[in-house]
Amino acid sequence: MSATTGISADPVLLALTQNRLDHISQQMGHVMVRTARSPIFSQAHDFTCFIAGPDGRVTAQADGIPIHSGGGGFAARAILRDFADDIADGDVFLLNDPWAAGGNHLPDWVIARPVFVGGRLVSLVCNRAHQSDIGGGAAGTYNPEATEVWQEGVRLPVLKLVEGGKVRRDLWKLLLLNTRTPDLLEGDLGAMLGSTRIGAEQVAGLVEELGVEAALGYFDGILSHAAGRMGAALADLPDGVYAGEERSDNDCFELRDIWVRAKVTIKGGRALVDFTGTDPQIRGFKNSTLANTHSAVYTAFASFFDPAIPRNEGTFSVIDIVAPEGSLVNAREGAPTTMDTVFVAHEIIHAVWKALNQAAPERAAAGWAKNIFGVTSGRETGADGREGRPYVFYHGLAAAGAGAVEGRDGFNQIGHLCTLGGLTISNAETYERLYPVHFHRQELRCDGGGAGRWRGGTGAHYDVEIKTPALYSFRGEGLRYETGFGIKGGSYGAAGEMHVQEDGAAAELAPKFGLKRMGAGRLTASSPGGGGWGDPRTRPLEAVWRDWRDGLVSTEAARESYGVAFVGYPDDPGSSFEASIDAAETERLRKA
Template sequence: MPDNDLDPITFEILRHRLWVINDEAATTIGRVSGSQVATEANDVNTALMTPDGQVVVTGIYILVQVVSLSGVIQDILANYGDNPGIRSGDMFLTNDPYVGAPHQPDAIVVAPIFDGETLIAWSGSVVHQPDVGGPTAGSINVAARSIFEEPIPMPPVRIVEGGVIRRDIEREYLIRSRTPDLNALDLLGQVAANRLQAERVLELCARYGTDTLVNTLQRLVTATETQFRQRLASLPDGRFRHTAFMEHDGRENTVFAIRLTMTKRGEKLTLDFTESSDQAESGVNATLATTQNFAMAAVMALLGYGMPWVPAGFAAAVDLRTREGSVVHARWPAAVAMSVNAAGQEVRTCVNACIARLLDAAGEPDGAFGDRVLASCMSSAPAQTIAGRTEQGRPFGTMLLDGLLGGGGARGFADGADVSGILTSPGAACANIEVIEQRYPLRYLWRRERPDSGGPGRYRGGVSAEHGYLPHRAGGRFDTTVFSHGVEQPTSTGVAAGEPGAPTGMMLVPGEPDVDTPAEDVAAGGTALPAKASVAIEPRQTYLSWCAGGGGVGDPLDRPADEVLADVRAGLVSRDGAERDYGVVIADSAVDPVATDTLRRDRRRTRLGGRDPLPPADVARSGRRRLSSALDVVAGSVQCRRCDTEIGPATDNVRQHLVTAELPVTKRWPETARHEGARRFVFRRYFCPGCAAQVDTEIALRGEPIVHATELWT
């Protein structure tokens, strides 16, 4: 049956049914698995694909796990058609990042779905494993110089043959791991999930016809592509840039830059990462598949609202450009195990920032796109694996998911969600403390929201969480590996004049702090850990960590004082933070209006070097083209939307014509001063030279040129 013969009612019924089937498969994994990574944190995902591997139906969990499943299918089709063959009842297992896995701990199982002799689709699932081998527990070796010093990945292998798990391959897979029992349960869950998908899909074929089912999958791709291209066409053409940083490669405190130039022209989006740093001699690198995962997941999350998340449909309108041998397209045998919490995250941040600029430039009519502006959520996370023995001598090991509780980015109309996690992992969760304490010998002192962690703005970024725990009923010390970045500089980018969320951090503190002691006082007696480290946590020693907050949107001095007061009363902003970040003075649990007006007026004068700012002007909008929520283009010149001051030619980098205030990151975020490398970074604010409105912000390396962030074309 031709695709155009598929009636719309049947199409809608089937596409929703396929979504439910896919979600049922993800639920099946959780019911079978014994790992808190899968059962509590939902660090899994499932997908349905076309016969040639186009990813069509995805789950809502970890979106970056499934976008590149197309590469896995294409590898199997290209290499295994004749030997060992691809038949009904077969399944293939891989954790190879150079084929399609985000990193080695993410195990992928895919299965062809046959109706009779005809291949009609593929099912697939991904589950993060507690350990897949390698020289360190948790499979993250921060000092690895190549993939040979990490878990050696398995290329796609036939793990299920004719419906039966091959014991020889299963043993080969499980013997690598320090947690073989948990990995075995996850494998069974994935096999069960794929079988369920096949059964449900064939039930649809029996009811509606195989051609109808196949055409539905293809129609989903083409319909999504059409919708996405129409949305792109409605947005202004231009070029947008962002540079993100990650520090420390695991052995040396080197800085790597992920640089994106995003071009939107007509119905096409180009994401060009070719100017990013060369690949590292450590596992912070992303393979091409990992970069595809993070870039396309961000595009779908930020521009795909109101559309089905069909990766193949979006990919058809996106040109992703990388340079092999770079930190976002590592060349074999580069180490890559840390990529999902390193280069991959900053790929997402770059896409997030550039799309926010595109939407902010569109803005109107009636705020239709301006309300879709979203600052960056947490980017860096204090990821951690632990291993040791219980007091009974039983070995244990796992990855803790405390690092998922970062802040969400502020929106163009509202604050960011507090402790909401990562944009591209909407279905992810953090394991309950009680579950962790039940399974592992540690005791939490607190899990709580961290005041002042959300990025300041007219709309505040979401605050993050902080944690404190210590060994409890353990047979000695813990061995732990922490792998993060953004402890020296914030990585959760603010947009549209908003400021970044607070950086992440990890510390070891002697003894057991009182739970009522402020976090700053607890940290004062501790030792800050670098972004990557393998250390021991001794008995009677407390491990502290905190996640990054979300970025803000808009000038913080525009935030109404009563909203700042509400945040103070809720414990989300401190009194000092209200004054420092928002210019709001609070006395006797109320806003002091006179002192607040005076402070904010003085702040604006300071922005202009002591000059009085111009008052707002009644600016007519006709004949003006929006550049951002703060700036317009009028007759080839950039002008302030608030006071109508002429700033400079529209062909120039407008930031160079704004008033620039640059200060060390260590002054803006004093906690970063614990790390010597933080002195390399600066925080830049850009102000209108007329009214002193904050127009833009930027994190940069000291002495680095100002990024030309936004160019619009006629």
Template sequence: MSKKIDAISIEVMKNAFHTIAEEMGVALIKTALSTNIKDRMDCSTAIYTKEGKLVAQAEHIPLHLGLMPSVVEEVLKIFPPENLKDGDAILINDPYISGSHLPDIFMVSPVFFKDKLVAITGNIAHHIDVGGMSPGSCSVETTEIFQEGLRIPAVRIRKQGEMDEEILRLLTRNSRTGKEMLGDIYAQLAANKIGETRLQELFAKYSIEYVENCMEELMDYSERRMRKAIEKVKDGIYYFEDYLEGDGISRELIKIAVQVSVKGDNIDIHFEGTSPQVNGPVNSTIGVTSACAYYVIKALLDSEIPPNDGAYRPVNVHAKEGTVVNAKFPAAVSNANGNTSQRITDAILGALAPIIPESAMAACSGSMNGINFGGFNSETNDYFSYIETCGGGQGAVKGLDGMNGVHTNMTNTRNTPTEVIEQLYPILVKKYSLNEGSGGSGKYRGGNGIIREFESLMDNLVVTITSERQKTSPWGLFGGNNGKSSECIHITSKSEIFHLPPKVTMNVHKGSIVIMKTPGGGGYMDPFKRDEYLVLSDVKNGYINLQQAQDEYGVIINQLSMQIDKVKTAELRK
């Protein structure tokens, strides 16, 4: 039981812990070698108690937000605290322990002060290749974890300050991009070192007992706030279902069914009726599924709660083993992060929307819209891998339109600048724009998706696309219309046009063009209730066209004057 700490001290220490986690993130991003971390910022950082309880996390990626509370506790089962030494660093990426997919490598480091274990620092970084069937380690054709790349169960990469060069060689030799992997591992070490130094300064300024008490009280505070927020939600059981569009092997729909049970200050989330695990790599681990649940509950009920172990204590996830939301070893899992996580999130949001309409959001694009290019570049005589997750349309909420072309829900990375892509890889970016008119119409309009158009400058370029929402478009809320579906196109060097499935791994040749059009977000409330001058503004900004203004909003705009025809509009809107 922690000693009671006053509210002002807790606020000061909360910000101290959060600042340390943020500084760790800056160190990781600034020292990383791969574009995926230094440009796209596909990483997260956090600090923990010596027992492995999450204390504070930087505001990076929501998917990692829910994964990181459990991974350190699992590592401590393999390396008990009494066996840890000052200067140790542990790597792990096994999805059946850490919860994520193989490219996400966690690094865990103990923090000692006056020869005592006092805390733990941790980070997660998406490495651009860890082996497997195709560059990027996210082929849609895998059917078991062994095909997806090198699985690290939890190994000490550094022992009492000494790097294990043998493990480093093992890791880098099993990656197509070993140089980048090595650089990113050292960046992860640097991030944890920053956290260690800042925590030691904090313990020196106060005392071990005081800082540990503050950690415990902060977690208890988050738990109290979360329970208070849950109490405001009407008791009951709320149901929703949504679908994944195939697993990469088959295009059959895969059901995600969710029942959210609210009782007092607890929430139980069940997944009865969800499809069994599938052959392709969209199977989710229980870690990813839990992360989605934590994200939705926090976002809907109290987004300002400090993200730590206490915030998630009142949220209980129940998923039968062997289903697509709690896969059984050795199921393939690489694309669950980018797609299944988003559909789990959609399902939970959909279940709670009717009872929390003031916080509810229409469906977002529903996928991280992943695209990966890789292969052997004969000009540089080396392998390369470039990965991108493209933004889409955000769902509208009460009082606000959805944002255009952004990462939503479980993802929060940046894009790789076009100049960086073209400088480093044999790829030409021919187009990068908003997908006009893809946002669902409503009193509050859904955001538009994105169009990315790439041209291959080499033969035998391996392309992997992992997307969603070609058939089941993002749903609108309370009379708002669905967002427009996604589209993936391959135009060969001979000008042949192929419409691709949402998930594909393929080889293309020099002069081939790959186009990804991401979905828009759903609209909120009846489109005919939208202010007509906002519709005019949407047309002028290129978010919708004149025909959409008339058909979906009942607003007739004169193309020449770009003014509203009020007489015809009034008649149309009757």
């Protein structure tokens, strides 16, 4: 290899440099969690820190959520494009727009701080974070009734938020005027600025230790090494063309099938992902922007192969993407897109997984269920009975189950597929202290997970009381149809259900998407389950026994799906530790 990559000079130092950058990204995340004001950051961790080189290519993305960082280079390169000759030490940039600034959707704001050493730009240190509220037609950033981007919140091109070390107060005031929760936004922007300041100081220290030329060489080497690792993984697959597709059953306004179709061509250590044949963009807010589609594809590949392969923009340089303009995966400017980081990202990842499952069946993964949790917003009630400050509550505890893989059951509850577990599910007690809510039920679901040798994640039963009048913003993609697909003989996970009930009124079925104003009341849900992996009748007996004993699999499902019968149990299997497997009947069932 060329000495300019830094690899031939010292491969050990190359690895250490990569680890240092990853550690800096993680340190930035620690600062954000400890200083941010909104629970969406301090509790749920809905942000991502990443580091780009002076050319805008992402070299480290060790902390956060894959759907944020996979397309981070689009944002970094937008800054370099728009401010090529006007980037100075002490500047800090802000952006969110998908078309003008390389964003993925409007709620995710990027704070980017350039790093200079010896008067030379050596890096952009970035924090992309999903804000609690950015205006628009519904509180909480998600407006399920939006039919255009202008109904979703404020659009930000690449802006200088800080110039020469001084915050632009006019812009700062403009941002606070365009949110329903200015106290939260002010604190959260401060946390983002602080996290990037810490990151910039540490990156500058690393570059000074190595020397500018050597450091930039190692940055290039990190990307080259990652490209080589992913290229080798692709070269191990049989050359060929593999197709996968995934559907949604709605366009946010009516029930109709919407398809994402991916054709993955593997050849010579490279991959081409072609979305030709995907349905046109839709009326609702589930259209994907180009940066988001790249992120979703990268998430699919990163999660499918060896986790030891580095995760940076070099990794994905061996993957080409064709996303026809005007389609669901590359919406034209002006389309509503707020839901795209979750749905249609979920469909993109599933479609790519299904294609890769054919190329490498030994690595095949069952499908994750599509989550159903939405947002409730209102005003707190003060001790004197008057309305207090506004609040935005995300129903994250209603998270769905993940799909199984060979050797492991699916996670029973986890954040959206696009986060790969990076989105944290908080404790009910924490939310009860922060919001006017009270939890009546939060437990794992029985028979929610898809049956298989390895069982899909179960999902959960969820029951929460909302103590104030509120606006409910529904985003229940996983309601009323099965979304976690099974593989190798495994079955689909159960569909989700959700009801709302205003005090004094009868319960009613919640819509998949939409807005509804209600007085104080309750929301109940059964979140959907992930898909199973393998023939359920080969599941180890002790695993079926454990699930039955724990109330995750019913007596009927144990018999019908797994071919396991029990003796000596009461009506409630979860209460009995005395029952045993009926060996003779189980043998008969499993041979049938």
